Amino acid sequence: MASRSMRQERDGHTLQPTALVHEAFLRLVDQRSANFESRRHFFAVAATLMRRILVDHARRSQADKRGYHMVVPLQNHMDAAAPEATHEVLEIDEALKRLATLDARQAQVVELRYFAGLSVEETAAVLDVSERTVKRDWAVARAFLHRALDPALER
């Protein structure tokens, strides 16, 4: 019989996938001054916030690796597995910023789909465009990001 006082959060019960996402979401609803005219605005802001959180944390964890004085098994583990994914987030963020200067909506599609996990249909609703437009934007943005992330492809 399991006998521990606290247990691992199970996916089914938490906001997916982690406490991290709780934050994004909660930042949102706790912005009492924020005035969401509509759901669409809500989703768009949520997506941007999620991106910011991931980027913030990626930056911080990079900084942390440079000798935070707390030494813990978990930290080591994370060190071993980590650099790629967190580093990647930062690169994606940079690339997205560049994309946004070329086409703001395409960058937004990435935020909504990749960071907030919205479907094509939902994204179309948030941005008030057709699904075809979303698909097209996504195709372009994705290629752009792939190119930006792969040094071999970047010219």
Next chain:
Amino acid sequence: MTTSEPRWEHVSTLFASLIDATDDERERILTTQSSDEWVVSEVRSLLHANDAADGRFDDTAMSRLTPEQRAGLAPPDALVSRRRVGAYEVIRKVGEGGMGAVYEAVRADDAYHQRVAIKTIARGAESTIIAARFRRERQILAELQHPNIAVLLDGGVTDTDTPYFVMEYVEGAPIDEWCRTHRLSIAQRLDLMLQVCKAVQYAHQHLVVHRDLKPQNVLVSTESVVKLLDFGIAKLVQSTGDELQGATIVTQDGLTPMTAAYASPEQLRGESVSTSGDIYSLGVMLYELLAGVPPFPSAGRSPAQLAEVVLTEMPPLPSVACTDLAARDTGEGTRGRLARKLVGELDAIAMMAIRKEPSRRYSSVEALSEDIRRYLRGMPIAARADTMGYRVQRFITRNRWPVATTAALALVAVISGAIIARQAGVAQREAARTARISEFLQAVLGAADVSSAGGMLPRLGPRASVGALLDSALRRVPLEFADDPAVRARLYLTIGSSLISQSRMRDASVVLDSAIALTRAAYGATSDVYALALLEAGTAAMHRNQTGHARELVLQAQSALSGDDRADTELTGRAFRDLASLALIDNEYDTMVQYAQRALATETRRTSAATLSKVVALNRLSAGAMLQGRTAEADSLLRVAYIDLLAMGAGSNIEMLDVQYNRQGVAIERGRLALADSIIDDGMRLSLQTFGANSRERALFLSARSTRALATGNLPAAQSASDTAIHIIDSIPDVVTNVRVTVHFTRAAIAMHEGRWPAADSAMRIVLQDMRETPRGIQLVQALMSHGFVLSQLKRYAPADSQYARAQEVYDASGLRLVSLARVLHASRGMAYGFAGNLAAMEREFATLPAEQSTWYRNFVMKTIRDDSVTTARARRQH
């Protein structure tokens, strides 16, 4: 769009068009489409990147991280073994919470042995604020001494600025897991919930709100004792704008970790949380323990989606949502048995606790506990409307009298008694009369307990025996109460109402006519009883298709009820609702909506409880919404009506059948076929149970089944259901037009599906014949359109067009705004013109369609004509 590179649009379009092209095509097009070198090379490199893509963007950013990374991303203030934290020494980490990590620890000095849990809050920037708050709140939290609350022993901030809390170490499992592993029955789960409620109630009395109640925070120890964790911590950790001013904020951390599945709507909206929020979370927990799933499962939903759903959608009832697994875990065996156990009271308790508006939930945790206790004792619960009717029914169930109809009888008598008692100056006399009536009814109904009495009446099914009772009562009334017209009046009223609920409308009309005359004479033309008699008579007339007469009666009732003091009474609400229903039958949609709104407004002012008039009003409003194409709104309105009916204990009321019938229609319209199936099954069962196999109600649901079968092309099923429905309709007198039309229309639809155009033609003629008294309405538009389509398939283009023309007229005059319907009308008409060779007219009809659609239809017409002529030519050549 402002951009630093205006050529990007060109790049994007070109790229998108070349994604699926071959290399050769790409080259060819690239060189011809653009003279700009930069554009060409951009597109080329994007295509190259696209081809080499590795699918890393197929998931979300979050999913790219491993669980450790995700956990680790919430920053790293982890404690390590043997580390001293305050007076304690950390032993090991035992888990991850939403806020941070949890560790097992013991007292560092050897003063005494104490095992504790240390919970760290993984927040960097606000630790000082949290620590300050903790010092303030510590006193309050320390006061929470309750056997079911894990004691908060201490708290502070580590030398690395990590806030932590120390609490008693509890060995146990979260409540949902505990219930599952131990296969606790429903009653046992309820007992556990009572323990949980006691703890929360205690905390509330000490002005501490939990704010984060969920199964992970409710542990059950190995001795089966419930222990609630983290009381008040959520509050400490939550940030507020003002307090943050002094601190340096690196990132905006420090909000209450919340689990959307358990968070109340007001929490999700960022509003202040009160005890009511805890009640909501308890409700969700209760729901989950009963049904095996939470009301809003989070699987496959992003947090934003989940919150949206929690804020706007009505969850299914526990009895509807319960799973097979839950049935097994509660020892009920089958899902059906579990559902039956949950239906009614437990559904109502859970749903009341999770209402979206705090004011509509239980007012306190104690109230929730009380209802659970009452349920366990078999007493009436508060979650249902606090009406005499419900109490009567529950009372009857406990004493095992036969079924709902007897309760209905008693109910009407009691209501009319109550109405009368309200009128000033007649109290005493009426009290005596009411007593006489009750005695009489008791005597009559008492005979229904056939099993014990050995039977004055032969042993028949419940419905038959009540019918026989009514007849016998009817015979006795004029004899036994010859001396007292007032009593006779009320008894006729009671009996007439019962006959209505037995669907014996003709008999009801006769009896109620007497009731009208007698009540007017005995109580006066402005009395409530008189008004009630008129309303009941109106209902009977409505069911007999005599809408004009019905309307007169209701309007007379309204006159009887005039006066400001009557403005918000039950009968006034009912009059509006009846007028709304009549307007629907006459296809006067605007009027219907207006009356329905007034009915709802009147009722809502009168009481916050669920009432029949509210339900009917909601039903009518949903029809209004449907007619405006607002399907989702119609769905929600009907959902509320359905739940209110259940809350009223009116699960087998006529209105429930109506609501279910409409719900399944909306479900099919929204493509939710599985849901439609379950509602149709329920409606079918209810119809059979309440009105028997040969009833208009069953015919309606058979039609529904037929239509639903058509939705997936199951023609044999559609046909057989439709045939049975027709058979029933043909054998019942006085069926309301709407029902007849629905049934025949379904049959026509089947013929159309099978391409049996001559049969469809004759079926549609019957439908239109039935509808000839209805000069307007959506069904007429649909019927005319369908008939037009059938005729054009039979190549009878002129008659087809005249039907389309008429359909257009009726639609235009109706004030309906159903874009898709209008489009289909234009499209069908256009096609008919096309097939007849009148291309100019075809284009005229198609001009109103979106370009894509008109192109499609045009091509279809052309292709059909071509195919036809090829076939004809081929046939000719063969001869």
